[in-house]
Amino acid sequence: MNHSTVILEADKLVKTFGDSTALDGLSFQVTKGESLGLLGVNGAGKTTAMNLLLGLTTPTSGTIRMFGKDLWKHRIEILKQVNFSSAYTSLPSNLLVWQNLTVFARLYGVAKPKQRIEELLELLDITHLRKSVTGTLSAGESTRVNLAKALLNEPRLLLLDEPTASLDPDIADRVRKLLRKLQAERGLSILYTSHNMRDIEEVCDRLIFLHGGKVLAEGTPGEVHERFHRSSLEDLFIGVARGEIDAIGLKPL
Amino acid sequence: MPFSFNTVSALVLRYIYLYTRNPVRFVELIFWPLVDLLMWGFLTVYLKKQGVGEFPTAITYLIGGMILWDVLFRSQQGVSISFLEDVWTRNLLNIFVAPVRTVEYVAATCVVGVLRVGVTLLVLVLVASLAYQFHLTDLGFGLLPFLGNLILFGWFLGMISTALIMRLGQAAESLAWAVPFFIQPLASVFYPVSVLPEWLQPIAMALPCTPVFEGMRTVLAGQPVPWGSIQHAFILNLIWGTIAGLFFAVNLRHVRKAGLLVKVATQ
DSSP: OOGGGEEEEEEEEEEEETTEEEEEEEEEEEETTOEEEEEESTTSSHHHHHHHHTTSSOOSEEEEEETTEETTTSHHHHHTTEEEEETTOOOOTTSBHHHHHHHHHHHTTOSSHHHHHHHHHHHTTOGGGTTSBGGGSOHHHHHHHHHHHHHTTOOSEEEEESTTTTOOHHHHHHHHHHHHHHHHHHOOEEEEEOSOHHHHHHHOSEEEEEETTEEEEEEOHHHHHHHTTOSSHHHHHHHHHTTOTTTTTOOOO | OOOOHHHHHHHHHHHHHHHHHOTHHHHHHHHHHHHHHHHHHHHHHHHHHHTOSSTTHHHHHHHHHHHHHHHHHHHHHHHHHHHHHHHHTTOHHHHHTSSOOHHHHHHHHHHHHHHHHHHHHHHHHHHHHHHHOOOGGGGGGGHHHHHHHHHHHHHHHHHHHHHHHHHHOGGGTTHHHHHHHHHGGGTTSSSOGGGSOGGGHHHHTTSTHHHHHHHHHHHHTTOOOOHHHHHHHHHHHHHHHHHHHHHHHHHHHHHHHHTHHHHHHHO
16 A cells, blocks of 8 residues: 555554443554445444544544644644534534535635635535525535535545435435545545445445444455355344344454 | 634634524623613612612612623623533534634634623613713723723633533533622622621632722722732732633543543534
């Protein structure tokens, strides 16, 4: 692997909360233009990993480097090149869409905020929502506005936490296609968590299957489920969730 | 320490949008202080008519105390309510993963505190002047340092309240309103510090707002501005500012370590 193309590098990340170990030595890399999925049942460590990568939680041990720099030593410089969208956060509901985007464009130091906002509204097909009150948007519209916010600074790395949760299949499909398009056109690197196997299969080049804070499996979506003789990623997920790990011969890597 | 005024202005712009988009929020800034002013005002008018005490000086003590207390309270609210606004709108994570330094975030909430003080003060000064012939400008050259010290102390109390809410979670959000009232009985807002039990007086005088309220009474009694009291308040503010800053930083480090920031943001 060419190290100059490594965008994100997590090395032996450990996070404990009291006696409980949420992450136990997670290491991985994301390269330029790559889309990596973090998959796992509830409590597997996905959210903890995401929070560590976003600098919201500090690791017990281990290091995170983005663009070759230590996250905690160069936090602001790094965050200018990263962005985030989650189904579990929202933009202030009583502000208009353009007001929310203007504030975040300024926070990220976007050079021509108005022009950039217009470009993104057009790209995401939500120009008509410019003057809408954010809190009145449907789930699909809200997701696209959140994505517009996440793309404002033309990030080199996009962290997405279940971005298609609560979306109908049509809108979810559009979002996945859009992410693929952005990835192809702009060399965007994506770290993606989801419970939706279709998301992972369609968007991610590679996935890491977490279980109990450890890496259970790693590879392309096809490789992972075939390796464990399951018919699909979803089948593998259900097997892990139901405690059939030993039965299907899975061992942490 | 690196600091971006653009980031602070973007955060302040967000609060301005929040307030202008929802005029009901102005009710909180104007309605309650106005109710307080009218109650204290009519009470003092009644007492004045009874001919009890040293009137009319005492009436100005009560109204002046009430207005200056509100300066401290609104300044504190600017910091802690701004933080809660981000929690309530589930926007906190978006802010904390943006390139915003903690010092810039706190600075923006402090600016919001000043703006809140400005709106409330303007209304109270006008009503007090028209209804009770109380003129805040009677405090003369002492007015600005009095206000400055109260705003500073309000910021520091706001930082302490916010740090406690971050640490204890949303269940503790009532602290945003309660913290200033913990100190109010000692702050000598409506009575001189000398009426407190002797053992409480040194504790009262360790609060930066106490010399301000004492100073206000001195000026309203026709004495010159007590610059010594102002200096005393400022020195106490430096100490309180250091304590509040350290308290905030230590708590932020703890909530990041314990994963509490995410919890409070997504509860």
